[in-house]
Amino acid sequence: MARSRSEQAVWRREQLLDAALRVFAEKGVDGATVKDVAQAADVTPGLLYRYFDSKEAMVETLLSERGFLPRLRELRVQDHDARPAVVVLAELLEAFDRLLADNAELMAVFFSTVQARAPLAALVGEGQRLIGDFLLARIDAGELRPHDTVTAARTLFATVAVNRRLGTPIDIAALVGLLFPEEG
Numbered sequence: 001m002a003r004s005r006s007e008q009a010v011w012r013r014e015q016l017l018d019a020a021l022r023v024f025a026e027k028g029v030d031g032a033t034v035k036d037v038a039q040a041a042d043v044t045p046g047l048l049y050r051y052f053d054s055k056e057a058m059v060e061t062l063l064s065e066r067g068f069l070p071r072l073r074e075l076r077v078q079d080h081d082a083r084p085a086v087v088v089l090a091e092l093l094e095a096f097d098r099l100l101a102d103n104a105e106l107m108a109v110f111f112s113t114v115q116a117r118a119p120l121a122a123l124v125g126e127g128q129r130l131i132g133d134f135l136l137a138r139i140d141a142g143e144l145r146p147h148d149t150v151t152a153a154r155t156l157f158a159t160v161a162v163n164r165r166l167g168t169p170i171d172i173a174a175l176v177g178l179l180f181p182e183e184g
Contacts, residue, residue, distance in 0.1 A: 013051050016041050017066070020058040025105035028112045029059055059109060063123055066106055068096050072130040085138040086176050092131070093160050093172045100164040111165060128153040144180060152179055 003011065019041035023032045034055050038045040052058045063069075071092070100107050131153035138144045156175065163170040 012043075012047075016043070016048055016051055017058065017062055021062055021066075021105050021109065024059065024062075024112070025108040029055070029109060030112070060123070062106065063110060066103070067110070067123070068099050069123060069127055069130075071095055071099075072127050085135070085143050086180050088134070089131075089156065089180070090173050090176045093156060093176065096157065097160050097164055097170070097172065100161065107161075107165065124157075127157065131156065147179075155179065 016037070020037045023036045023040050026032075027036065032055070034045050034048060037055070037058065038048045041048070052061065128150060132149035135144060135147075135149040135152055139146055139149070156179065159175055160170060160172070
């Protein structure tokens with residue numbers, strides 16, 4: 001089946017991201033080169049540079065497009081007021097945990113890069129801000145007691161991510177309950 005140029009470009013970009021993910025997971029971001037990614041994708045480095053400015057741009061694209069941020073961004077457009085915040089948070093954290101479980105290569109890339117690169121720290125910060133904004137809105141609505149929403153967001157995501165990385169099961173409902181006990 002013939003593809004248009006734009007369809008071909010989208011297909012090629014995804015192919016390059018797939019190759020980058022495999023290479024970064026195998027060699028680590030710092031150990032991998034653009035040449036390694038190009039070789040894995042069976043293209044020239046020059047073609048790869050037509051799609052991505054740098055290795056870091058590939059990493060950032062992988063994490064921003066295939067990571068959990070797209071789901072978190074849905075918080076801005078979905079109406080969660082009808083459901084309790086603890087239910088919404090538990091669902092989000094369960095989805096985050098599933099994403100980590102189902103995407104071991106992406107998780108390996110994330111853990112090998114997040115502390116060393118400012119753009120990746122910005123992605124993590126955006127995720128924490130999105131959850132923090134959600135929590136703040138629920139505080140303003142009187143559903144949650146006032147608290148440090150930044151620390152709460154960091155705690156929730158870090159706990160799930162570290163436990164997934166270590167292969168330790170976690171009871172997400174209990175985690176959410178620790179931070180947001182039901183008030184009687």
